[in-house]
Amino acid sequence: MAQDQEVCVVMVPFLAQGHLNQLLHLSRLISAYKLPVHFLGGTTHIRQAKHRVHGWDPLVVSNIHFHDFPIPTFANSSPNPDHSTTRFPNQLVPSFKSAMHLREPFLKLISDLATTTKRIVIIHDYLMSSVVQDYSNFPNSEVYLFQPCSAFTTFWFHWEETKTLELDDENESLRAKLPSTEGCYSDEFLELMHSANASYKKLNNSGTLYDTSKVFEEKYLELLKNEKLKTGASKNWAVGPFNPVTITDRKNASTESIKLLNWLDEQQPNSVIYVSFGTTVSLTVEEAKEIATGLEESGVKFIWVVREADKVDIFDGESNRKVELPEGYEERVEKSGVGVVVRGWAPQLDILGHPSTGGFMSHCGWNSCTEGISMGVPIAAWPMHSDQPRNALLITNVLGTAIYAREWEQRDKKVDASMVSDVVRRLMVSEEGCAMRKKAEELGVAVRRSVEEGGIMHKELEDFVAQITRG
Template structure:
């Protein structure tokens, strides 16, 4: 019998109701002789971009000999371990995986013809994941006596799931934001947003709108609102970023955090940084599509290839795929293009999930075989970005992709689709100046024609302007890696975080 059946979660608490600390006790907390100083429980939202970041953070914390419990649905725990890049999760013995069941949920396919690119087909999964509250409460109850302090790190969109930690006298929680500090700062208050606008353009003039207009469906806005109310119970916030990337923004957020008596930690980049680009190779896979892709890249000149990938939640119409194909071909630059459908709620629900639903133009792959490589399987993005032949990245600007690209020193051709991505595109193109914009957000419902794709590729890969962006991206990546190495600022901040939770 699953242990969560033994515990019935109490009625939902109001986030500002401190009386719950005394009115909903669990079994009394008992000190035991063999306690760990601390145990960490990770609660990700079961979408790939969220799962990936907290699994990487689990690795970083586990290297400090802190036991980490990674809690997920059965399906998505399997998914994130299958897709992890840069390290083998089986080599970290202090990470304990807890795969928990959730009720069945609707699993519609993505709609490639929708003008709004928000992946609304994944909302049923997000709603179903909130049913983890009972199992998570039971697990926390079980783990509480094993450590002097129980630390819960949860995705900001899973805040309601962990609310029962307040009943445990040795538990505290930290909210993890899976997006940039820049995007969160714009979201939390108009006052902070105005300060950011001044940072970007002191004269108040900017080409790109800083807003969340068209970024979400009304239903998902409501989901966010509910989860963020429960985030008020946490002791602080964690970001997958570092101060070399977002220092002024983090300072604004720290000021806001202090006013709310919260802590703030910038612990990123979480992704591994060892790579062929910097003198050592990431772990070899089993000779499948990963090796095929990397072997092709090995034959290309340094900085000559643009990597084209739009993440796990983007679906394109047949018309848009044709335009991208034509634009890449006409650019006359080398490319690796990931052509696959968006994830469904359950990526294992059928055998065709990772096969594209649309066709490339007739004879396309034969025509471009000397110019480009089409990848239809799950792509080793971290390995690809780390390869020395990669000189640019056409991306949707999801935060995983942005932070991986920045840490590897690769400039971005920004093509945002939804959520935080439009604001991340502003960060890349206007603040850091390490990229070009493929498409203005105000034109988000329009098809991007081949000429625009061609222009963006040529601008990034074949002009002096693009070379200067590449120089800035390389410098940024160098500084980011210095921050992460032993003695660097991020490493110090991670050390401070470990010291804080083991205090």
């Protein structure tokens, strides 16, 4: 392609699993427009992103190019929830700080691309603002912010900082229920956020991309657009859900995943609850045992992903700590057909998209929220840290497709098996739960339709591609 016709996209994700996953999925969407996409990160984290992505295979997309760079070594510590004062995965912060050393490799990559490319489009995670700051050295480059949170959560963070927008009655009511940020982040991570914010303010962003949909967040996208807060541009695009919304086949699934999905095939429609707290949450010994008992006592069939939160390098040996369950529990529930305990990586999209899955107990990370929403599955919300408490408020009080398993204000109270059992039954077999499931299914259909040609998400994506490929 001639130089004056060429456009390339450079993705600069933050190095936590949820953020890596989002921009890798976005790379798939943009690469479908025959645009070369360059995905930049630390060596271990690029490997992690490719290893864990599900719903498609990044290795068969010829115009996604991975650039993995070494970053300084750091302590590869494991989580220790039994002796921690916060749920936040503080063991990962050293690697997050080391990621700031990607600034020089980023500059070298942009410098190389600038000589052969008419326009370089840089899409960067908010937390990587300091890494991309040298883009302005190249007149043929432009930068777009990727906001990894929901528009709802982003709006409230902005509003609390500025209070420039007068709230309507609905949002005044929501403000009274807004979870505090106390306990959401560690002090070390807050320092990193403040540093990122200082760099972000210096960037001349051309607009903001959200992993969300106007189907369910149009109001908050419009509020953010009107605020024009610190982005330097009022334009935003809701090009989510980034994740695939249809699962085509199982040919690339692992043996363990196929066994799990075959078990689901044998269950009744909407009869199984899927329980997973993501990659950054570790349960204490006591919590794990109470949840185990509660799931079994509920009488509802379940798939439970029981794994430690990520350590810095997920490929560097086994975790020092294995989640302990009651003696004989795993064998007993599997033999009886009541449930399946998964110790490794689970094919979450396949599970949520399966007709036998009728509920999802989740920590409410935004990836899990969008996957649950797009697959039409109601959620039992159990927020643990970061943006999760506010995501939980969105899906419970605004969308009405979730109930609380545990509200943020109750986070320090002892987990009790009866609480878990009651929540599972409420979501899965009560009239309230059935009505919520119907609402979730209807929202899922609308979201999936939005991705099709002519749908609102498809139009947003086309609009963004037209922006970056303009003449």
